[in-house]
Amino acid sequence: MELLIKNAKVVDSSQNFQGDVYIKDGVINEIGIDLHKQCQVLDAKGNTLTPAFVDLHAHFRDPGYTYKEDIFTGSSAAVKGGYTTVNLMANTNPVCSSMDMVNYVVGKGNKIGLVDINQVVSITEGLRGESFKHLEAIDKSVKFISDDGRGVQDSNTMLNAMVKAKEKGLTIIAHEENEDIKDCDTRLAENLMTWRDLTLAKVTGVKLHVTHVSTKEALKDIIEAKKSGLEVTCDVTPHHIALTKKEDYKVNPPLREKEDIDFLIEAIKNNYVDAIGTDHAPHSKEDKEKGANGISGIETAFSVCYTKLVKEKGLSLNKLVEIMSKNPAKIMGVNKGEVKIGYKGDLVLIDLNKKYTVDCRNFKSKGKNSPFQGKEVFGEIINTIKEGKIVYSRED
Numbered sequence: 001m002e003l004l005i006k007n008a009k010v011v012d013s014s015q016n017f018q019g020d021v022y023i024k025d026g027v028i029n030e031i032g033i034d035l036h037k038q039c040q041v042l043d044a045k046g047n048t049l050t051p052a053f054v055d056l057h058a059h060f061r062d063p064g065y066t067y068k069e070d071i072f073t074g075s076s077a078a079v080k081g082g083y084t085t086v087n088l089m090a091n092t093n094p095v096c097s098s099m100d101m102v103n104y105v106v107g108k109g110n111k112i113g114l115v116d117i118n119q120v121v122s123i124t125e126g127l128r129g130e131s132f133k134h135l136e137a138i139d140k141s142v143k144f145i146s147d148d149g150r151g152v153q154d155s156n157t158m159l160n161a162m163v164k165a166k167e168k169g170l171t172i173i174a175h176e177e178n179e180d181i182k183d184c185d186t187r188l189a190e191n192l193m194t195w196r197d198l199t200l201a202k203v204t205g206v207k208l209h210v211t212h213v214s215t216k217e218a219l220k221d222i223i224e225a226k227k228s229g230l231e232v233t234c235d236v237t238p239h240h241i242a243l244t245k246k247e248d249y250k251v252n253p254p255l256r257e258k259e260d261i262d263f264l265i266e267a268i269k270n271n272y273v274d275a276i277g278t279d280h281a282p283h284s285k286e287d288k289e290k291g292a293n294g295i296s297g298i299e300t301a302f303s304v305c306y307t308k309l310v311k312e313k314g315l316s317l318n319k320l321v322e323i324m325s326k327n328p329a330k331i332m333g334v335n336k337g338e339v340k341i342g343y344k345g346d347l348v349l350i351d352l353n354k355k356y357t358v359d360c361r362n363f364k365s366k367g368k369n370s371p372f373q374g375k376e377v378f379g380e381i382i383n384t385i386k387e388g389k390i391v392y393s394r395e396d
């Protein structure tokens, strides 16, 4: 597969230049000005070309909840959002607690071929918060374990699971929520659990990734832990940096206060936030009406972040690309996230000046649940390219 992209404004975490990018055998082979090749040519027409995005946190719902999303609709939504790599959480039905389940999901994803799927295994078997014996049978292809959707409530279980994860070289993705406290104070529930897991990670030396950080107190503790040398990374969602609880939209963790948003954005600017994770959580209309938490967010993630962080708050596009591509690629251990020779030819062409109104009816995702419905945003994906193959084109 060969592809020459011409006349692009190339932006990654460390570069801005006008030029052409040539992809051969799935990999960036040559970068220059006025390149000529005998192959398929994509004229970027001066639009912005960045590395494709990498999502550390998404839910594609197969097996068990394919009426909310399936691997084809999830993959289609991902590439529409500029993503070619997704990390899928284990809260399916059955829960992903075995290699059979991992291979089932990854196999389906590969057959569809739109995005690279990495499947996360649960920390505790069946997300029941008790045994983690199933981790014995997990092989080297698994990178992360997470009970996302729930926190691991028992501290001794978490401690011992961390010891096991460290031994097996697995990174823990922590959903921080204390269930004893959450009904009276969701903020305290997040803060307590974040502090506990940072403390346990210090003791065990496990690699910890804290996902969907939403409060300034939790993030402050993560920053302190980073400063003290702990190997901890974190992500924030597009919705937690764009919306406050005034929006009154059900998602877990809940939307917070303006002060939290200000703190999160300041921390992004100061390099303490490693990544944007979408927490793409599609639900049916009926489930949403019954109170299901979650936002179908993978298709709007870039536009929401670009509008809020770059247009409104003056963040550089380089920095946004760093937290949407380079850093999450590094955390995932994939050779993506930079426009350099030898990196995977996973790129996204973006019309940055395009202003549009979010309309969930146009989502590729089965989940139309979005608090961004009707909101105006900037930055539309024109093409998503995976290993030199155009896997998404905007319909004009």
Ligand SMILES: NC(=O)N[C@@H](CC(=O)O)C(=O)O
Binding pocket: 059, 091, 148, 149, 150, 175, 250, 251, 252, 253, 279, 281, 282, 293, 294, 295
């Ligand atoms: N974030 C949510 O509100 N919901 C997620 C679970 C989760 O990530 O906590 C889901 O699976 O629906």
Ligand SMILES: [Zn+2]
Binding pocket: 148, 149, 150, 175, 212, 252, 253
């Ligand atoms: Zn979660």
